Amino acid sequence: MTLLEVxxxxxxxxDGRALIxxxxxxxxxxxxxxxxxxxxxxxxxxxxxxxxxxxxxMKVSGxxxxxxxxxxxxxxxxxxxxxxxxxxxxxxxxxxxxxPLKRAGAQVAEPLRRRRRLRGAALRHAVVDALAEVxxxxxxxxxxxxPHEISGGQxxxxxxxxxxxxxxxxxxxxxxxxALDTTTQAEVLALxxxxxxxxxxxxxxxxxxxxxxxxxxxxxxxxxDGRAVESGTVGDIVHAPSxxxxxxxxxxxxxxxDALGGIAR
Ligand SMILES: Nc1ncnc2c1ncn2[C@@H]1O[C@H](COP(=O)(O)OP(=O)(O)OP(=O)(O)O)[C@@H](O)[C@H]1O
Numbered sequence: 001m002t003l004l005e006v007x008x009x010x011x012x013x014x015d016g017r018a019l020i021x022x023x024x025x026x027x028x029x030x031x032x033x034x035x036x037x038x039x040x041x042x043x044x045x046x047x048x049x050x051x052x053x054x055x056x057x058m059k060v061s062g063x064x065x066x067x068x069x070x071x072x073x074x075x076x077x078x079x080x081x082x083x084x085x086x087x088x089x090x091x092x093x094x095x096x097x098x099x100p101l102k103r104a105g106a107q108v109a110e111p112l113r114r115r116r117r118l119r120g121a122a123l124r125h126a127v128v129d130a131l132a133e134v135x136x137x138x139x140x141x142x143x144x145x146x147p148h149e150i151s152g153g154q155x156x157x158x159x160x161x162x163x164x165x166x167x168x169x170x171x172x173x174x175x176x177x178x179a180l181d182t183t184t185q186a187e188v189l190a191l192x193x194x195x196x197x198x199x200x201x202x203x204x205x206x207x208x209x210x211x212x213x214x215x216x217x218x219x220x221x222x223x224x225d226g227r228a229v230e231s232g233t234v235g236d237i238v239h240a241p242s243x244x245x246x247x248x249x250x251x252x253x254x255x256x257x258d259a260l261g262g263i264a265r
Contacts, residue, residue, distance in 0.1 A: 003029050003170050003202045004050065004087075008062035009072075011045050011054060011226070019058070020045055020226040029169065032196070032203040034213035034234075036249065037223030043206045046223070047174045050204075051087055052079040067169055084111060084166035092175040094155035097162060098147040104158045105131070105143025111165035130161045135191055153184035157191070164195060170202040177212065189215055210253040214238070222246045 004027040011020035020042045027033050035043050045054065052071045054060050064071040067086035069078065091097055098107060105127045112118050112126045131139035134157040147155055156176060163171060173192060177185040193216050196203045207213040213220065214234040222230040222237070222245065230243040241247045 001029050002065075003027050003031070003067060004204070005063070005065040006046075006050070007065075009046070009049060009064060010061045011042070011049055012059045012061075014057035014059075018226060020049065022062070023223075023226070023228055025221050025228065025231065027170065027202050027204060030200045030202055032205065032217040032219065034217035034220045035204060035206045035223060036208065036210060036213050036220055038208055038249075041223040042226040043208075043223060044174055045226075047089060047172050047204070047206060050172065051083050051089060084168060085115070086168065087170040087172055088163035088166045088168035089172045089174060090156070090159055090163050090176045092178050094152065094159040094179075095147060097159040098155060100147050102146070103143065104145050104147065104150065108143070108158065108161050108165055111162055115166055130165050131158070133164070133195070134158070134161045135187075136161075151184075153180055153188060156180060156184075156188055160188075160192065160195070164199070167199075168201055170204065171196060172204045172206070174206045175208070178207070178209075185212070192216060210238075210249050211257065222249065 007024050009020055009023040010018060012018055023046060025033065035046060037043055048054050049060050050064055050066060050071065052074060060072050062072060066082060069082055071079065108127050108130050109123055112123060112130065118126050127143055128139045131142050136142045136154060136157050142150060142154060142158065176192065177188050180188060189212065203217065205213055205217050218234055220231065220234055220237050221228050222243065224245045230237065230241065230246045237246060238250055241250045
């Protein structure tokens with residue numbers, strides 16, 4: 001079944017500029033798609049439009065059907081029921097998702113209470129289990145910590161636990177590792193890969209680094225100035241990029257890998 005069908009999506013700024021211009025793609029249940037493009041190409045706006053949360057003043061048109069529901073123009077009540085369950089988002093900066101004034105455990109508890117109707121001791125156990133599932137070494141301690149008391153990597157794991165607690169059909173990961181150091185980035189990517197694989201949820205993985213995006217998805221959509229310029233499998237795109245912008249992305253990644261290889265030697 002189709003989980004997400006984006007058709008002719010257009011997002012305009014308040015001054016009328018087209019920031020997303022006629023974007024179309026679809027994702028089936030359990031599918032993975034990488035949305036790749038340079039900074040400002042419209043990746044985050046696409047994610048926000050999918051969950052019906054465009055920045056204030058922007059005008060969205062076209063069609064986004066998420067889990068059978070038309071998101072564009074839907075009333076807030078309908079969207080609220082859809083968010084979390086149909087699609088949950090992990091943002092680049094985990095502090096976007098976390099409330100600085102609430103302990104991590106209390107924040108993970110919210111979706112568990114709502115989605116699985118857990119209460120009391122069962123809820124407390126489920127919170128610790130959810131934190132352990134994202135490989136937090138000391139889940140009891142993390143549950144009692146405030147966001148500023150844990151590291152960036154731990155915060156992102158808590159944000160992932162919150163997203164997964166919603167048991168979404170689709171996980172949208174918007175540059176989830178960009179703010180992390182390289183080692184933590186690799187660990188969090190491997191974790192996402194494992195958890196998404198185990199749950200069978202769909203994944204829309206957004207990034208600017210071809211090496212990172214290709215590590216978790218087999219299919220790519222390349223975005224430039226709000227338009228899709230190329231799509232295909234990672235193999236096709238890496239070996240025979242057809243659009244000049246895609247060629248630049250591939251060349252850029254090759255140069256970086258060569259340079260890093262040089263340092264390692
Ligand atoms: N709240 C906003 N108000 C006005 N313009 C915005 C807003 N958010 C994004 N834009 C503009 O929309 C365009 C696309 O932005 P978007 O954040 O989707 O890019 P991106 O590809 O996610 O970039 P990055 O990789 O840097 O996060 C950019 O030109 C940006 O300046």
